Each structure stands twice: as C-alpha cells, then as structure tokens.
Amino acid sequence: xxxxxxxxxxxxxxxxxxxxxxxxxxxxxxxxxxxxxxxxxxxxxxxxxxxxxxxxxxxxxxxxxxxxxxxxxxxxxxxxxxxxxxxxxxxxxxxxxxxxxxxxxxxxxxxxxxxxxxxxxxxxxxxxxxxxxxxxxxxxxxxxxxxxxxxxxxxxxxxxxxxxxxxxxxxxxxxxxxxxxxxxxxxxxxxxxxxxxxxxxxxxxxxxxxxxxxxxxxxxxxxxxxxxxxxxxxxxxxxxxxxxxxxxxxxxxxxxxxxxxxxxxxxxxxxxxxxxxxxxxxxxxxxxxxxxxxxxxxxxxxxxxxxx
Amino acid sequence: xxxxxxxxxxxxxxxxxxxxxxxxxxxxxxxxxxxxxxxxxxxxxxxxxxxxxxxxxxxxxxxxxxxxxxxxxxxxxxxxxxxxxxxxxxxxxxxxxxxxxxxxxxxxxxxxxxxxxxxxxxxxxxxxxxxxxxxxxxxxxxxxxxxxxxxxxxxxxxxxxxxxxxxxxxxxxxxxxxxxxxxxxxxxxxxxxxxxxxxxxxxxxxxxxxxxxxxxxxxxxxxxxxxxxxxxxxxxxxxxxxxxxxxxxxxxx
Numbered sequence: 001x002x003x004x005x006x007x008x009x010x011x012x013x014x015x016x017x018x019x020x021x022x023x024x025x026x027x028x029x030x031x032x033x034x035x036x037x038x039x040x041x042x043x044x045x046x047x048x049x050x051x052x053x054x055x056x057x058x059x060x061x062x063x064x065x066x067x068x069x070x071x072x073x074x075x076x077x078x079x080x081x082x083x084x085x086x087x088x089x090x091x092x093x094x095x096x097x098x099x100x101x102x103x104x105x106x107x108x109x110x111x112x113x114x115x116x117x118x119x120x121x122x123x124x125x126x127x128x129x130x131x132x133x134x135x136x137x138x139x140x141x142x143x144x145x146x147x148x149x150x151x152x153x154x155x156x157x158x159x160x161x162x163x164x165x166x167x168x169x170x171x172x173x174x175x176x177x178x179x180x181x182x183x184x185x186x187x188x189x190x191x192x193x194x195x196x197x198x199x200x201x202x203x204x205x206x207x208x209x210x211x212x213x214x215x216x217x218x219x220x221x222x223x224x225x226x227x228x229x230x231x232x233x234x235x236x237x238x239x240x241x242x243x244x245x246x247x248x249x250x251x252x253x254x255x256x257x258x259x260x261x262x263x264x265x266x267x268x269x270x271x272x273x274x275x276x277x278x279x280x281x282x283x284x285x286x287x288x289x290x291x292x293x294x295x296x297x298x299x300x301x302x303x304x305x306x307x308x
Numbered sequence: 309x310x311x312x313x314x315x316x317x318x319x320x321x322x323x324x325x326x327x328x329x330x331x332x333x334x335x336x337x338x339x340x341x342x343x344x345x346x347x348x349x350x351x352x353x354x355x356x357x358x359x360x361x362x363x364x365x366x367x368x369x370x371x372x373x374x375x376x377x378x379x380x381x382x383x384x385x386x387x388x389x390x391x392x393x394x395x396x397x398x399x400x401x402x403x404x405x406x407x408x409x410x411x412x413x414x415x416x417x418x419x420x421x422x423x424x425x426x427x428x429x430x431x432x433x434x435x436x437x438x439x440x441x442x443x444x445x446x447x448x449x450x451x452x453x454x455x456x457x458x459x460x461x462x463x464x465x466x467x468x469x470x471x472x473x474x475x476x477x478x479x480x481x482x483x484x485x486x487x488x489x490x491x492x493x494x495x496x497x498x499x500x501x502x503x504x505x506x507x508x509x510x511x512x513x514x515x516x517x518x519x520x521x522x523x524x525x526x527x528x529x530x531x532x533x534x535x536x537x538x539x540x541x542x543x544x545x546x547x548x549x550x551x552x553x554x555x556x557x558x559x560x561x
Contacts, residue, residue, distance in 0.1 A: 078404045082399075103316075105317070
C-alpha cells in the first residue's frame with residue numbers, strides 16, 4: 001500500500017492543558033476509503049484539522065503526498081479537499097460563486113465546466129444562482145462538499161458527513177464517495193454512525209481519548225471480532241437449563257422460551273451440531289432458529305468499553 | 309504567488325460590498341454631503357478663510373480623509389471578522405494560500421473600496437464647492453497610502469476582535485476621536501500653542517495635512533513629514549499583521 005498520508009508521533013495539547021492527541025501514528029493508503037471511528041471528543045476533528053493546516057501540532061510530523069504539511073504546506077494542502085463538520089457557508093454568496101471561490105483559493109483558474117460537473121453531481125445545478133442562505137440544511141451540506149471538490153483534490157476529508165442528514169442525502173453521499181474512489185480519490189471520513197463505516201470503508205481506525213487503539217481492514221476486523229449468535233425458540237418454556245447443556249454456556253430468556261448460543265463463526269467446530277444433538281437428547285422441541293452476526297457497532301462498543 | 313487565490317478573495321470581498329451598495333457607498337456620500345451643507349454652506353459662509361482657502365474648500369480633503377479612514381477600518385475589520393465569526397475561515401486556513409496572499413486579497417479589496425469611496429466623495433464635494441487639486445498624483449498617492457494603511461489596521465482589529473463589541477470598540481473609542489481631533493475640520497494653527505504640540509502626537513494629523521497639501525499646496529506640517537509618518541504607520545501595521553500570521557495569533561490554536 002502506497003501511503004498518501006503519513007502521520008508520525010502526532011500530539012496536540014491545547015492551552016487549557018487538554019491533551020487532544022497523544023502520539024498518533026497512522027498511514028492512509030492512496031485510493032482507499034478510511035473510516036475514523038470514535039466517540040465525541042476522541043480527537044477525530046483535531047487530527048483532521050492538523051493534517052489540513054487549521055490547527056498546529058504540538059509534536060510529530062505529517063506528510064501528505066510526500067509533502068510536509070508545515071514546511072511544504074502549499075503542495076500538501078493542494079492535494080486535500082475538506083468538508084468540516086459544522087455547516088459553515090458564506091450565506092450571502094450565490095452557490096456557483098462560492099464554489100468558484102474555493103477553486104480559486106486552491107490556485108485553479110476558472111473552469112466553468114468542472115464547477116458545473118460538481119454542481120450536477122451533487123444535484124445543486126438547479127440552485128446554482130440561489131443564495132446559499134436560501135437553501136435547506138441538507139443542500140448547504142451539499143454546497144460544502146461541492147466547495148471541497150471544486151479544485152479536484154486527490155484526498156477528501158469528510159468530518160461527520162452525514163450528521164443530521166436525511167436518508168436520501170446519505171445515500172447520495174455514499175454513492176458519490178464510491179464514484180470518487182473509482183476515480184482514485186482517497187476518502188477519509190470520521191463518523192460515529194458505525195453503519196456508515198460498515199457500508200463504505202476499506203479500513204477502519206478507532207480513536208479513543210487521543211489514541212488510535214486499532215487500525216484494521218474492515219473485513220478482517222469483522223471476521224476477527226465478529227461473533228455469531230444462534231437463538232433457539234422452544235415450544236415449551238424451560239424452567240432451568242439441564243446439566244447436559246452447561247458446556248454450551250447458553251443464555252436463557254426471561255420467559256424460558258428462547259436459548260441463545262454465542263459462537264465464533266470462524267472456528268473449525270462451531271459446536272452447533274453438538275448443541276442440536278443435546279437439545280434433541282434432552283427432549284426439547286425446537287420451533288425456530290435464527291442466527292445473527294455482530295455488526296461493527298457491537299465491535300466498536302466492545303472495543304471502546306474494553307479499553308476504558 | 310497564488311494569484312488565483314488573491315483574485316478569488318478580492319472578487320468575493322468586492323461582491324459583498326456591491327451587495328450592500330446602499331450602505332457601503334450611498335450612506336457615506338449622503339453623510340459627507342450633509343457635512344458640506346451644514347459646515348460648508350451654513351456655518352462656513354460666516355467664517356473667514358482658513359489657511360488661505362475658503363472654509364468649505366478647506367473641509368474637502370479632511371472630510372474625504374475622515375470617510376477613507378473610517379471606511380477602510382470598518383471594511384477590512386468586518387471582512388475578516390465575519391469570515392472568522394461564520395466559521396468559513398476554515399477554508400482559507402486549509403487552502404494553499406500564504407498570509408501575504410490572504411492579506412493582499414482582503415486588504416486590497418478593503419482599500420479599493422475606500423479609494424473608490426474617497427473619489428466619489430471628492431466628486432460629490434465638487435458639486436457643492438469649487439476647488440482645484442494642485443498635486444493630483446500626490447493626492448492619489450496619499451489616498452492609496454492611507455487606504456492601505458487603515459485597511460491593514462482594520463484587518464488586524466478584525467482578527468483580534470472576539471465579538472462584535474470588540475470589533476466596534478477601537479474604531480469608536482480611538483479612531484473616531486483621533487480623526488475628529490486630527491485637523492479634518494480645522495487647521496492645527498488655530499489651536500492654542502500647547503495643544504498644537506499635543507496634537508502632533510496624533511497620527512491622523514499627518515495624513516490629513518499631507519492630503520490637504522496635495523489639494524492646496526499647504527498643510528499643517530511639511531509634506532515630507534506627512535509622507536514619512538504615513539510610511540512609518542504603514543510599516544507598523546505590516547509588522548503587526550506579519551506577527552499575527554507568524555504566531556497564528558487568534559487564528560490557529
């Protein structure tokens with residue numbers, strides 16, 4: 001993997017003494033979609049802000065496309081498009097003007113065709129002559145994405161892109177992110193909607209109290225930490241678990257009608273066959289079966305609570 | 309040099325000005341016209357000549373300067389403050405733009421607005437009073453120098469200000485008194501000897517005097533002194549701005 005962003009020993013302490021980041025090391029590969037997960041206040045935005053040049057690091061080093069973000073800030077920043085978390089737009093400007101403004105800031109000449117393409121991509125083309133203040137919140141969010149894409153960046157940062165966004169826009173955004181990835185753009189998104197990371201990301205990083213506690217391929221992570229649960233519905237309530245079933249560590253529901261078995265889906269012997277045999281041997285009538293795979297959310301919650 | 313960025317900032321700042329043209333251009337023109345009607349015609353007609361010119365004509369450079377000072381200051385301060393206040397400054401801070409380019413865009417636009425305004429005010433004045441400009445090139449030079457200097461000053465205030473009150477406080481409590489006491493409405497020579505000395509501590513005196521010299525060939529202080537002081541003030545403002553960006557003061561925490 002060719003790293004397009006290389007973060008080494010990055011630390012940030014604010015004047016108040018609050019340590020937002022404690023020696024973070026992280027590499028982002030070119031062309032991947034990386035999801036940075038973490039609870040509020042974990043340091044996600046601080047990390048992004050340092051990479052983008054908005055916040056100064058206390059210690060450590062960041063290179064973007066091989067350029068140091070402090071010493072070669074022009075080359076580094078030219079590669080990046082940033083969509084911050086807060087809705088901050090020039091309310092009095094026209095949509096097309098504010099997008100063209102962003103392009104200019106990034107040293108790109110006027111290119112009406114590209115601006116038009118970006119506006120169409122985000123369903124903003126009909127609104128190009130509207131004042132930003134006249135748009136709905138979701139539309140303003142689209143304007144911010146259009147501004148970030150105006151200069152054709154190689155890397156796109158999306159800080160909580162779908163916070164407070166309706167389902168349609170969220171779907172549009174996911175589709176847009178996939179199209180961007182297809183054109184080779186690296187996408188880094190922070191989120192606390194696990195669903196989003198699960199849906200989109202190639203790799204997942206988890207940050208907690210200023211420390212990266214895990215970076216893993218999403219698929220591998222789900223495999224590694226993924227637990228499966230088998231729930232068995234019984235015809236008649238079971239008052240107490242028979243001794244024969246003890247090795248399976250079953251969980252009995254309050255009404256005694258359901259038994260839950262947790263197993264490792266990757267294991268050579270999941271133990272399901274044995275369990276079924278024992279159930280039959282105990283004379284328990286099974287009416288229904290269901291299995292459930294733990295989601296990234298369960299994994300995340302267990303990680304964050306485990307570490308605290 | 310990132311010229312497209314300078315142009316983008318300049319254009320967007322000018323667009324903001326044109327959106328509020330009635331406030332940004334018409335209001336100052338009306339208030340200046342009122343000054344001419346009241347001080348120039350009503351009161352000025354009863355006054356003798358000041359420093360060799362009629363009082364109404366004497367007022368023209370001072371009044372133009374008054375507007376240029378206050379408008380440069382407020383335009384530049386507001387321009388950067390509103391960017392900070394609305395949060396859109398993230399874009400400027402994360403763009404491949406050096407502070408020189410950012411300042412050139414913002415201050416250039418603020419100065420361009422007040423130069424335009426100054427010229428419009430002088431033209432408006434010409435409708436009320438008849439006067440000639442002896443040194444037009446120097447007139448434009450002083451106009452530019454003052455507009456740029458006070459736009460830089462305003463820019464620094466806009467960055468320093470943490471709220472709207474602070475944004476107003478320096479212009480209202482420091483600059484307006486200095487401007488009114490800076491010889492816009494009177495010649496320094498009309499003051500008692502002691503106050504003539506005190507008033508020389510006021511930087512606005514040198515700007516007004518130099519500007520008036522470019523109109524009528526005479527000022528309260530020698531034109532060389534005016535020019536030197538204007539340049540010193542420009543240098544101070546430049547030093548403050550460069551310090552702000554080098555340290556990231558109020559911009560990067």
